[in-house]
Amino acid sequence: MAERVGILVVSYGAREVAMIDAFLRSTNYNVEVYVADKQRNPFNAKNAKAHVVIPDLNVEAICKFAEAHKDRIDFGIVGPEKPIIEGVRDLVEKRAGIPMxxxxxxxxxxxxxxxxxxxFQEAVPEVNPRFKIFRQEEFKTAEDARKTLYKWLDELGNMAVVKPDKPAAGKGVGVWGDHFTTRxxxxxxxxENLRHGAVIVxxxxEGEESSFQAFCDGKHLVPLP
Incomplete structure (x- = not known):
């Protein structure tokens, strides 16, 4: 008989559905999933041993859900970046004792x-593109910021990417030629982004982009398929 394993999944969208589907197809374990969902996903709700909707994915609510089922959960995995940034691992491991x-x-x-x-600049500077960090407090007026920005664009030949420092759910990054064609x-x-924090230009x-993902425990690196 396959060994039972309980998994807490913090879910935002399709990526986590794919994870849950893979867990449930395991032939080595009898998997139970406990899902904290941003919205009610029918697949997750149908297949979860326990399911809760937390629209803002706040870490306190996620932790309470984990605590309620901690005797059945062996470990947790988190897909969306927001609860990770807000410390969901720290809180769940401390209060529920569930490794994340x-x-x-x-x-x-x-x-x-x-x-x-x-x-990257400290560890592997050769992988960094040319970049400049802008902060609002460095400029007295918008016109001062414009002059400094345009001087930097002269160096880049206008071929620039604008990135807000903080996460913006995929809506903050702007690319020359795609999102704007004039200075x-x-x-x-x-x-608009500078008003909310630092901005990188x-x-x-140009080129193909690929992603490499791996699990790491601090000593071992295991690439994913």
Whole structure:
């Protein structure tokens, strides 16, 4: 008889549905999933041993759900970045004693694109594009910011990507040629984001993009298929 294993899944969308589907197809374990969903996903609701909808995926509500089922949960996995950034692993591990597969709050580099770039600059600078960090407090007026930005665009030949420091659910990044074709359009996007925090303006690089993902326990790195 297959060994039972209980898995807490913090779910946002299709990615987590794919995870749950893979867990349930395991031939080595009898899997039970306990799902904290951003919205009611029919597949998740049907297949979960316990299911809860938490629209804002706040970590306190996720932790309470985990605590309620902690005797049946062996580990948890988190897909969306918001609860990771807000420290869901720290809270669930501390209060429910459930080991979580996701970064701690301290190491959630998704929280800051500025810190990502600075980390790369320190560790592997050759992988970084040319970039410049802008902060609103550096400028007295919007016109001051515009002049500094346009000077940087001169160096980049306008081929730039504008990225807000903080996560914006995929809506913050603007790319020259896709989201704007004039400097004025780029500046409007830049200035709107700058009002909410630091902004990176970096060199646009053409080419194919690929992702590499792996599990790591701090000592071992296991690539995913």
């Amino acid at each position: 597969i996701c970064p701690t709050k301290e190491y959630a580099i998704e929280a800051s694109k500025v810190q990502q770039r600075l980390l 004025e359009q780029l500046f409007e996007h830049f200035w 970096e060199e646009k690089i």
